[in-house]
Amino acid sequence: MVIEQDADRARLVTEMLDTLGFRVESDVALLTGRSGRVPRAAYLGARIPQDELERYLDAMERVSAGLPLLVAADAPWLDRLSSDHRHDCHAVDYPLDRVQLSELLERLRSAPARGRADGPRCVGSSQAMRNLHGLIERVARHDSSVLVLGESGTGKELVARSLHDQSPRRRKPFVALNCGAIPAELLESELFGHEKGAFTGAVAMRKGRFELAEGGTLFLDEIGDMSMPMQVKLLRVLQERSYERVGSNRTQRCDVRIIAATHRNLEQAIADGRFREDLYYRLSVFPLDVPPLRERSEDLPELIEEFSLRFEQRGLGRTRFSDSARAALTAYAWPGNVRELGNLVERMTILYAGGSVRAGDLPPRYRSAALDIDACAAAKSPGVSRTEASMLLSEEGIDLKEHLATIETALIQQALGRSGGVVAQAAKLLHLQRTTLVEKLRKYGLHAAVAEV
Numbered sequence: 001m002v003i004e005q006d007a008d009r010a011r012l013v014t015e016m017l018d019t020l021g022f023r024v025e026s027d028v029a030l031l032t033g034r035s036g037r038v039p040r041a042a043y044l045g046a047r048i049p050q051d052e053l054e055r056y057l058d059a060m061e062r063v064s065a066g067l068p069l070l071v072a073a074d075a076p077w078l079d080r081l082s083s084d085h086r087h088d089c090h091a092v093d094y095p096l097d098r099v100q101l102s103e104l105l106e107r108l109r110s111a112p113a114r115g116r117a118d119g120p121r122c123v124g125s126s127q128a129m130r131n132l133h134g135l136i137e138r139v140a141r142h143d144s145s146v147l148v149l150g151e152s153g154t155g156k157e158l159v160a161r162s163l164h165d166q167s168p169r170r171r172k173p174f175v176a177l178n179c180g181a182i183p184a185e186l187l188e189s190e191l192f193g194h195e196k197g198a199f200t201g202a203v204a205m206r207k208g209r210f211e212l213a214e215g216g217t218l219f220l221d222e223i224g225d226m227s228m229p230m231q232v233k234l235l236r237v238l239q240e241r242s243y244e245r246v247g248s249n250r251t252q253r254c255d256v257r258i259i260a261a262t263h264r265n266l267e268q269a270i271a272d273g274r275f276r277e278d279l280y281y282r283l284s285v286f287p288l289d290v291p292p293l294r295e296r297s298e299d300l301p302e303l304i305e306e307f308s309l310r311f312e313q314r315g316l317g318r319t320r321f322s323d324s325a326r327a328a329l330t331a332y333a334w335p336g337n338v339r340e341l342g343n344l345v346e347r348m349t350i351l352y353a354g355g356s357v358r359a360g361d362l363p364p365r366y367r368s369a370a371l372d373i374d375a376c377a378a379a380k381s382p383g384v385s386r387t388e389a390s391m392l393l394s395e396e397g398i399d400l401k402e403h404l405a406t407i408e409t410a411l412i413q414q415a416l417g418r419s420g421g422v423v424a425q426a427a428k429l430l431h432l433q434r435t436t437l438v439e440k441l442r443k444y445g446l447h448a449a450v451a452e453v
């Protein structure tokens, strides 16, 4: 990102970076972080009004702490920025020296990312995600407890992390604990720590997560799975900001921000007597809803790109998803949300690294939605029937056997749906012998879906 008020200087810097192969942005809106894109470095020219400079520095700090700053060597604030440890500051001569600039950028490129640029990014520019990012940004700077709600795999943990990363506590620890994964009898010592000899097996004093998170943020995942007795203890910490290690009667004070998350319906849990209402109100001072992926399919391309990048960085190579594959994925309902998408991209990357994934290459469950797309296309272009639509040969050609199998599976599933899973009736709908249908069910692994064979 190039920030420079002087138009001529800005143009020269931009052109030079461009010839060095970098993509240059000058739209400071990137610094709101809402676009989900974050610059890898910022160039600060010598002609920026002081108050604007402060605003930019603040924004960068929020959006990407530790972002490398290339500062014009004749800028009046170079010394101040260089001596401030919060900034990763590098002087750049003006007039520009191509060799100096290119060497510096090469060094930065190969240096390990600093600050939070190294964690996974939370992307998505659908309206729903932009709203969410806006809320995160606003609540981050306060110490209020936050309750992150959303279906499984929607990105609750990532939301908790970006909240911490944008909060004044970002230089302190972010400690996560999955309350559902730890046996109830161990959870207390996990949270609060224990003294040596507090119970059998406690051979040494151990710090709890509250202590490890001191000054920072404690993320309590799957809070809905916490036992009632533990809920009481947690409530007390939230109210009094103090606790005792297991086996100790010395009270410890703590300064920890709590972010809790659950995929459960806590109001229902309260009605069922499984969750304390008072704890619920304490935790949900600020509730954040992470929308399911099916309600924001506009985010799919960005998410696919983000996952492809992550897998590429892990050395898995890279794949491209063809338009037909993207269309099929857009029509799919994503019960496992973003996590499911990540798993799919990983699987496709392993199978098709270096190549392109077509709709026909997707596992069957993602493909049957593609048939519905054909149906939609047919509905949109009158005169083309559904059958004809699924018979159009796309530009990239088609795997005929796979395609026919997809059509066959989809029709069989519909027939089974209509017959309530009764094979004999489904066979009648398909004008097949019952035994033939049974064979096909085996072949496609659909026998689990039937009521009787």
Ligand SMILES: Nc1ncnc2c1ncn2[C@@H]1O[C@H](COP(=O)(O)OP(=O)(O)OP(=O)(O)O)[C@@H](O)[C@H]1O
Residues within 6 Å of the ligand: 120, 121, 122, 123, 124, 150, 151, 152, 153, 154, 155, 156, 157, 158, 159, 263, 303, 306, 338, 339, 342
């Ligand atoms: N907006 C997003 N941008 C990029 N990656 C995302 C986004 N949302 C989720 N992910 C990725 O999807 C995966 C699942 O996210 P996360 O673990 O945060 O979900 P969760 O809601 O906590 O899931 P669960 O309910 O299963 O615990 C992670 O790999 C995460 O990095």
Ligand SMILES: [Mg+2]
Residues within 6 Å of the ligand: 156, 157, 221
């Ligand atoms: Mg989670």
